[in-house]
Amino acid sequence: MINVENLHKTFGELEVLKDISTTIDAGEVVTIVGPSGSGKSTFLRCMNQLEEPTKGKILVDGADITDPSTNINEVRENIGMVFQHFHLFPHLSVLNNLTYAPINVKGVAKKDAEELAHKLLKQVGLADKANEYPNRLSGGQKQRVAIARALAMEPKAMLFDEPTSALDPEMVKEVLQVMKSLTETGMTMAVVTHEMNFAREVADRVLFLDEGKLVEDAPPSEFFTAPKTERAKDFLDKML
Amino acid sequence: MGLDLDFTQFFPSIPYIIDGIWVTLSIVAVAALLGLSLGIILSLLKIGNIKILRWLADAYTSIFRGTPLVLQLMIVYYGLPQMLGVDIPAYMAAVIAFGLNSSAYVSEIIRAGIQAVDKGQKEAAEALGISYKPMMKDIILPQAMKNILPALMNEWITLTKESAIVTVIGVMDIMRRAYVVGGEKFAFFEPLIIAGVIYYLMVMVLTLLGKALERRMKRSD
Numbered sequence: 001m002i003n004v005e006n007l008h009k010t011f012g013e014l015e016v017l018k019d020i021s022t023t024i025d026a027g028e029v030v031t032i033v034g035p036s037g038s039g040k041s042t043f044l045r046c047m048n049q050l051e052e053p054t055k056g057k058i059l060v061d062g063a064d065i066t067d068p069s070t071n072i073n074e075v076r077e078n079i080g081m082v083f084q085h086f087h088l089f090p091h092l093s094v095l096n097n098l099t100y101a102p103i104n105v106k107g108v109a110k111k112d113a114e115e116l117a118h119k120l121l122k123q124v125g126l127a128d129k130a131n132e133y134p135n136r137l138s139g140g141q142k143q144r145v146a147i148a149r150a151l152a153m154e155p156k157a158m159l160f161d162e163p164t165s166a167l168d169p170e171m172v173k174e175v176l177q178v179m180k181s182l183t184e185t186g187m188t189m190a191v192v193t194h195e196m197n198f199a200r201e202v203a204d205r206v207l208f209l210d211e212g213k214l215v216e217d218a219p220p221s222e223f224f225t226a227p228k229t230e231r232a233k234d235f236l237d238k239m240l
Numbered sequence: 241m242g243l244d245l246d247f248t249q250f251f252p253s254i255p256y257i258i259d260g261i262w263v264t265l266s267i268v269a270v271a272a273l274l275g276l277s278l279g280i281i282l283s284l285l286k287i288g289n290i291k292i293l294r295w296l297a298d299a300y301t302s303i304f305r306g307t308p309l310v311l312q313l314m315i316v317y318y319g320l321p322q323m324l325g326v327d328i329p330a331y332m333a334a335v336i337a338f339g340l341n342s343s344a345y346v347s348e349i350i351r352a353g354i355q356a357v358d359k360g361q362k363e364a365a366e367a368l369g370i371s372y373k374p375m376m377k378d379i380i381l382p383q384a385m386k387n388i389l390p391a392l393m394n395e396w397i398t399l400t401k402e403s404a405i406v407t408v409i410g411v412m413d414i415m416r417r418a419y420v421v422g423g424e425k426f427a428f429f430e431p432l433i434i435a436g437v438i439y440y441l442m443v444m445v446l447t448l449l450g451k452a453l454e455r456r457m458k459r460s461d
Contacts, residue, residue, distance in 0.1 A: 050363055076369035087364035091382050099366035100378065151370060 001026040001157055001188050002047055002154050007056035009042055009212075016042045018212040020056075020228050026156070029189045031199040031220075034209035035235055040192045043209065047190065048079045061156060077105060079149025084162040086142040088134040094121070094145050095130040098152040106153065113152070120148040140171030144178050157188035164195060196239050200224050207231050250430050255419040257434055260414035261442070267334050267413065268400050274339030275399075276392075279346025282299050286351045297347065304344035313337040317409045334406040340397060345395050352386035354380060386457055393450030397443055404439070415439055 002024040007019035016039045023029050029211040033064035034041045045051040046058060049065050060075050089097050098117035102108040108116075121127050134142055141237050142165055150158060158160050160179065164172040176198050183189060183202050195223060199206055199220055206223040210231045216223060224240075226231050272432035285297040304312065317333035328336070357380050365375040404415040412420075418435035 030357075048367055050366065057271040076367060079367075080365035083360060083364065083367075085360055087358070087360035089361065089364070089379055094318070101370055104371045104374055147292055149368075220338075 001061060002055075002190070002217060003059040004047075005057040005059075007043070007048060007058065008054045009051060011041070011055045015047070016212050019054075020209075020212075020214045022207060022217060024157070024188060024190055024216060026097040026188050027186045028204050029183045029202055030191070030205045031203040031209045032190060032192045032209060033194070033196070033199060033235075034215075034237075035098075038209040039212040040196075040209050041161050044161050044190060044192050045172060047159055048076050055156055069185075077153055078114070078156045080153060080155040080158040082143070082146050082158065082160045082163050084166050086134075086139075086146045086166075088146055088149070090134050093130070094132050094137075095124070096135065097134065097145060098149050101149075102152050102154075116154075117148070117152055120151050120208045121145075123151075123181075124148045125174070126230070137169060138168045143167065143171075143175045147175075147178055147182070151182075158182070159192070159211055160193070160216055161191065162192050162194065164193065194239070196224070196236075208235070210235070245430060246427075247430050248436075248442070249425060249427075253431065254434060255430065257414060257417045257421060257461070258438065260412060260417040260435075261330060262351075262440075263331075263411065264400070264403050264415075266327045267331065267338065267406060267411070268292065268396070268403050268407065269344055271338035271403075272396050272399060274335065275342025275346050275395075278339065278343035279350060282343060283350035283354070286347060287354055300345040301347055302367050304341050305348075307315030309402055310408060312341055313409060324340065325431045330409045330411045333409060334403070334411050337426065338403065340383065342395065342399055345398075346392065348390040349395060350384070350388055353384040353391070353404065356387050357383045390450060390454055397446050397450075400442055401439060401445060 004022050007017055008015070008018040020043060025116060032043060034040050042051055046053050047060070047065075049168070056066070061078065063070050063075055065072060065075050085133055088094075090102060091098070095114065095117055098120065099110070099113040101177070102113040103110055118127065118130060121130055125136060126144055126148070128143060129137065129141065134145065135179050137145065147158075147163075165177065167175060169176050172195070176195060178195055179189075179191070179198070180202055191198075191203070203221075206216070206218060206220050208223065208227075208229075208231075215229050216227060216232050220230075223232070224236065227236060268329070281428050282297045282300065285293040288294060306321050313334065316337040318326060319328060320333075361379055361383065365379045370379065403413065406413050407416040407419065410416065410459065418431040421431040425431075
């Protein structure tokens with residue numbers, strides 16, 4: 001589904017990602033963990049070209065998104081993204097947040113888009129909020145709407161960039177619950193997170209990044225019980 | 241000397257001064273429209289990716305904000321005909337000078353308003369595959385309007401007051417008429433005060449309109 005080959009990213013002098021290669025298969029749930037500043041978010045944001053890779057190749061469903069002739073918007077239609085700070089459209093109702101892109105980007109009929117939107121809102125437990133505006137919602141509710149907004153495009157894969165980091169502790173659970181149930185539908189997911197329990201329970205694979213390098217790539221059973229590197233051991237000691 | 245003001249002798253002239261409102265308003269309205277159109281284009285150049293156009297728009301703004309408006313007006317009215325070989329009517333010169341000047345300020349207002357919209361909004365739109373035009377039209381600009389409209393209102397209020405300098409090129413606006421009336425009676429204080437009251441009332445009306453507009457936008461939050 002997503003192939004990353006020798007990815008490099010530099011911001012000016014700073015080398016943020018150093019030669020990262022990995023593959024995320026269809027239906028796989030991959031969590032990306034590591035200390036802050038390790039390049040996790042940048043890595044994730046390269047996968048839908050919110051950051052432009054300096055070197056290397058990223059293939060999404062066979063399309064090389066680093067190739068300038070690739071229509072990036074078509075690729076993005078198929079990759080949903082959820083941000084740390086939600087980024088809901090504040091001037092649109094919850095329903096319109098969900099239907100804007102399907103109607104205007106994919107050309108879905110308004111009626112069909114609204115039907116799907118209501119279904120998704122029900123799925124994330126917010127069926128009664130369709131006509132509210134985002135600023136009337138709690139953080140956890142906003143993030144669940146943001147997940148539903150991404151799903152409304154019926155993407156093949158979902159990227160999550162620290163989806164619970166900006167939430168009050170009591171709201172983390174409701175968002176993780178929604179993400180967990182999403183994994184059960186067979187959605188391909190890449191999740192940057194500090195929630196180690198989520199990584200352990202839900203992920204098929206854990207990628208550990210440190211100082212821009214992909215240091216470990218292992219199933220959670222291996223990564224959490226027998227990390228191969230000192231860096232990972234250090235990190236886990238601090239996190240658990 | 242002393243304070244022997246006599247407003248009554250000017251009562252017959254008040255309608256004549258008031259007629260100047262339409263001259264002032266029509267200069268301000270046309271200049272504001274010209275300034276807005278040109279300002280939108282300039283602001284798009286400023287936030288765009290083409291370096292040379294961005295530089296030109298910045299240079300334009302810098303020049304029009306960095307020199308006196310009255311100088312710009314005189315260059316258009318007295319200076320340009322010398323180059324073009326045709327006279328420019330005073331009214332047209334006023335509209336051109338004010339419009340060009342206003343567009344410099346308006347472009348900054350719009351640029352700042354757009355750039356004040358959270359960068360995450362653009363990223364969220366991009367991540368959904370929304371292309372540049374609909375993103376600007378439906379996502380960014382509606383949010384930017386909240387920053388832009390109050391500042392635009394201020395710009396138009398300033399424009400209304402500054403329009404009084406068209407007097408120097410002989411346009412018969414409120415200011416000029418007050419001056420003419422004063423000249424006939426050899427008493428300037430009273431007609432100028434009358435003109436001041438008229439300007440003040442116009443500015444108050446614009447201010448109230450602006451406040452009402454702001455309230456309406458806040459309600460939609």
